Amino acid sequence: MKFLDFAKIYLKSGDGGRGCVSFHRAKYVEFGGPDGGNGGKGGDVIFEAAENLNTLIDYRYQQHREAGNGRGGAGRDRSGLGGNDLILKVPVGTQILADDKETVLADLTKTGQRMLLLKGGDGGFGNAHYKSAANQAPRHFTPGYKGRELVVWLRLKLIADAGLIGLPNAGKSTFLASCTAARPKIADYPFTTLSPNLGVVRLGGRRDGTSFVLADIPGLIEGAHEGHGLGDRFLGHVERCRALVHLIDGTDEDVAKNYKTVRKELKAYGGGLVRKQEIVALNKCDALDAAEIKRKKAALRKVSGKMVYEVSAVAGKGVDKILSLIAGKIR
Secondary structure: OOOOOEEEEEEEOOOOOOOOOOEOOOOOOOOOOEOOOOOOOOOOEEEEEEOOOOOOHHHOOOOEEEOOOOOOOEOOOEOOOOOOOEEEEEEOOEEEEOOOOOOEEEEEOOOOOEEEEEOOOOOOOOHHHHOOOOOOOOOOOOOOOOOOEEEEEEEEOOOOOEEEEOOOOOOHHHHHHHHOOOOOOOOOOOOOOOOOEEEEEEEOOOOOOEEEEEEEOOOOOOOHHHOOOOOOHHHHHHOOOOEEEEEEEOOOOOHHHHHHHHHHHHHHHOOOHHHOEEEEEEEOHHHOOHHHHHHHHHHHHHHHOOOEEEOEOOOOEOHHHHHHHHHHHHO
């Protein structure tokens, strides 16, 4: 299934049904009086967060959605049938944005959470509603009220406890595959990961152990906030993370520059990413000798001001320690 995290849709709630003009006619009833029923209410537009969805691909090919219209009233005081509600199921973590792409109308972060976005139009009154002592045979009715129309953007931000960030080919997908059951695409060229991947990390036993969700997003390059490479559009998926693991490719010569490049893109993006708890890890240490590891760790420690950990996702070296650190920061 193609991953889609941004979609534009056109919505309309149902129109209300019109009221009815009718008079009761029956044998032996000289003055039957008005008995026109009211129209039915139009259907509402409701969003619901569903657990078994992880993409907005359903809204890519069907962008116009309408709720059902209410039926008109009928004689014998019969009210019209209400229109069917339009219930749109979206993945957990979906934001509903106004047409300006900035104003957040709703943020669905829990399974089963619902949000009434557009209310259907009310049904009109039939002539029975207007009967009074002064007007015992009204012929007046009201048409149903029109439903509302709205253009919205849907933006998916994955729900994850921790996120992996770094330049392309830093080993993020390999790290995710080494500690979870996820199987992202892994290759020796940049931008192998074209969409975010999620995996569940389990530490300890099933009964007394802990677990958390780890997200791997496509790599950043210099100028990502200006649209270079794959841009920074996928950074929204780590906005909800409580901790970030910054992986640095140890085989690159200037690891300090690589670190500063990613941090610069996080700052340019905003969203509070630079203020999140960060774990700095020097990856691919299995390809380095002890002296080179020591030199590059010192360079990273100087530029980041944080403790730097040795990791080899391929060999499994240092992975468990990083996972324990993540679990501690999440707690």
